[in-house]
Amino acid sequence: MKDLTGLFNPKSVAVVGASSQEEKVGYIITDNLKKCGFKGDIYPINTKADGELLGLPAYKSVLDIPGDVDLAVMSIPAKFMNSALEECGQKGIKNVIVITAGFKEVGGEGVKLEQEMAEIANKYDMNVQGPNCLGSIDTHTPMNASFAQMMPKPGNIAFVSQSGAMTVAILDWSISEGIGFSKVVSLGNKVDISEIDVIEQLADDENTDVILCYLEGISDGERFLEVMKRVTKIKPVVILKSGSSSAGARAVSSHTGALAGNDSTFDAAFENCGVMRARSMQDLFDYGSAFSNSDLPKGKRIAVITNAGGGGVLTADKIEDIGLELADLSDETIEKLQEVIPSEGSVQNPIDVLGDAAPQRYEDTLDIVLAEDDIDSVIIMACPTASYKPHEVGEAIVQAKKKSDKPIMVVNMGGPSFVEENKVLRDNHISTFVFPETAVKALGALERYETIRSEDQESCIDKITDVDKDKAARIIADAKAKGRDALLGSEAYQVADAYGISAAPIVLATTKEEAGEAAEQMGFPVVLKIASDKILHKTDIGGVVVNVTTKEEAEQTFEKIMANAKKAHPDVVPDGVEVQKMMPNGHEVLIGMLRDDQFGPIIGFGMGGVYVNLINDVCFKLGSGISDEVIDDQINSTKISKLLKGYRGEKPSDIDSVKDTLKRVTKLTLDFPEIKELDINPVFVYEEGSSALDIKIKL
Structure with missing residues (x-):
């Protein structure tokens, strides 16, 4: 955990880039520090300094300051920033706010400059806020190390924002609404100090009762979940996450260089760790007001x-x-x-x-x-x-x-x-x-x-022990060794079987004789489908035939499917034809997983079948730490759950078997980080039991 005490409650502040010109940011920052009632020493720094600036002794470099400095606020052109930051490190300054823009958010040379900044921060073990930020305000110190126009009144709400413009707008609005803040922190590009570091510090801040955030991206998903689970037990954290639309995601990328995550993923992640999500600025501050009062x-x-x-x-x-x-x-x-x-x-x-x-x-x-x-x-x-x-x-x-x-x-x-x-x-x-x-x-x-x-929910995944992880590992390793990034249907079935996931049996046949024998052994009727990770739309090319009822028909169908595949894709050599047991119809549900780079497996459940994309009745939960209560909520939040419970006189389906499949899919994807996507659509759910039909696993 970073110690940010010197960032919010310093005994001395150096303003690098201080100016006597009122329109300059360096002037505004120095003036704000003077007017806010800051009780420590203020050191204006300007390479052309000669005597005083704003009535304070001025210096050409932080190295010329006679005493120790807790915080440096820097507002100089980007091309000079890193050499000045190096001097801060040499001076032993442990906390730095970089106001200046022109770094990774502009691309090109700016990316390189920001990488160098991160290296300097690491070299001297400095806490660096920004660059491209408004600064920080602590109303209880008091300290206004920002270029905001005004100092908010003291309060018990902390506001952490990745947008400086959003911060000044909120500060202006808060004056008319009579809202007070404990701290206001503008993160900017987050070269070093992240929202996680600030929130972790605020958890122990006696002047803060509620933490509000405007964020465009999360710095470290795993650490975010870990810290938020702890902080939200102490005080509420409310986050407005932008970039939920495709247009919004593009805007985020060009604004601060942050990458916006999938919106459903953030919903699942926030719920997992107790963060409350605001959907608008109005919500953010309505919730903040309610929690503060x-x-x-x-x-x-x-x-x-x-x-x-x-x-x-x-x-x-x-x-x-x-x-x-x-x-x-x-x-x-x-x-x-x-x-x-x-x-x-x-x-x-x-x-x-x-x-x-x-x-x-x-x-x-x-x-x-x-x-x-x-x-x-x-x-x-x-x-x-x-x-x-x-x-x-x-x-x-x-x-x-x-x-x-x-x-x-x-x-x-x-x-x-x-x-x-x-x-x-x-x-x-x-x-x-x-x-x-x-x-x-x-x-x-x-x-x-x-x-x-x-809530004190216990993970339900650790209780599942009847799995054959080694068998699944061998199948996955074999597919990767053959240069494939997806499992064949028969391989996916074997992995599912290794994890106790009930599924319709499926066998790979490489000859018509093998197809006939497999069909006869598993019992008719069966489905035959082309086996190839390079043929995506199998039905469109005549690569799937259902309701095959005899051994002879299975052999003939094998040859027909192989011929159709060769005609449609002459450059592709199929692995064979898969023979699968046809199952009786049941209620169709979908169970799937998308792996998020930050938060890990995101587990989806909802209505399955051919209309899954049209109806979009799917609920996502984070796989990490999933509990029985969360799975119950996941199922109950979908419309298909009403059918599963028995609708208009129908007998209820076996929801417990669905829950068991959800748990086993979650365990599988937690055990194997190399599984990028998993899709089971449909799963037929019966009065007793359930059966997965089409299983896709992408590596």
Whole structure:
């Protein structure tokens, strides 16, 4: 673990590239350090320095500074950067922020310069942030080692961003919203310090309660998972990952040189390690606000208090939509509400206090609701009626909140009418929203994190021991020795059999006689298909024949398939023809694996068959550390699961056999990193048991 204390809480800072010209970045950084209240020494560095800069003694080089330096902030042209960084190393400066752009994000010479920078950082054991970044801010030190226009107010939210432009936009927005930050860190190109290093440091930061990140790529998948699993048990980590579309992925590559991963992969990885994923900037900071202001709910049950019936209905719809619950009120609570709410209102949940509700009615209603044991959190929603008193209602909510630790979200559906009330609420650490949907989503994030924090799932893969790893290894090694990057169907069947995966028997025949004998031995009917890793679309060339019912037909079909293959691909010598037992129809599911370079096997499950791409009913989970609970969730999140459980009078299928196959596929792909892709489509699922039909394994 890197020690980044000197990056956020230095006793002295050197600004390399400090300037007396106000439009220069070096001037802004030095001025920001002076104005923010930084209590340590500030050393402006400029090769043309003569006396002072911005009222501070200036030096031509960091080597000329008489004392020790904890942090250097560097803003000089890229071509001079590495020689200046070398001087920092010689000076013994352990923490460096490189503001300057012009490195790997521009390609060419920039890539080489950044590689040299990494070598210098490693040589002197320096922590280097950037290049191509905005800098860092710590509001509690205080220190503003950035070229942002303003210093945010102190708070308990840490914001880590790979985009400097995104950071300055958020800082500007936070001022108007009254949001405070503990630390703001712009990562840039991540030549040395990564998001993982910063988050690991923030886990132990007493001033940070929630960590928000905007990221365009992950530096080290394996370490990311390891660190996040530990950090998310301590405090919530919410990440907005860009590059989810193909257009977005291209934009990421040209922006910082980061490579955007497959979006489903990131979903699976984040879920695996407890990271909460935001889908928009709005989500990111709504969640951050909720986590910074609220205790965690003890359950899913929500009470809604509103002065407008329509808003209450919208809120109830969203609560159900995201898997929360509209709380049932006890008879005792309803009786108490009837004493404070006129008969024209509603004492059922959503609770309608009416448009003319005085502040005292809000406070009384909230007191009653918060005292109900079967309510875990509350959403208060208001429209600006003529009789509504925003400031007084805000004070009433604050008074009620002091008596309870249950989360309260306030939705003030309007603009200028609620400015004063929103300030009262935010000053007292109560989150406010403009629309009910965003408040419900924020509450959903709190509830999910409470589940994440309390989960202690045990991997179910280690329990599978009845496998023949050596047999599978021999088959894979043999295929690689023959120069093939894919297993034949018969080889894939043998690997599956070695790992206890139930599959339809398949045998490779190299002569028509072998085909006939194999078909007769396994029992009719059978399927015959051409065996070649170089012929991809076998059906299109007449390379697959189903429902072969006699030995003689099998021999004739062998010759026919070989002839079709030679005609379509005269340059290809097939390995033979595969004979496979035809299985009775069952519910068709897909089980597959794609290996991600960062996170390892990503296991897919969903509806199989010929329409798999059209219907796209597939859920992905990370293979590493997969548990029984995760597999249950994976299956239940698909539409095909409803058919497997028995639909409209059908008998349920053997879901346990599907779970067993998922576990065995996961173990196989964890045991053999050389397996790049595995696809079983379909797997027929029966009332008892299941059988894999078409197994593809790519190396």
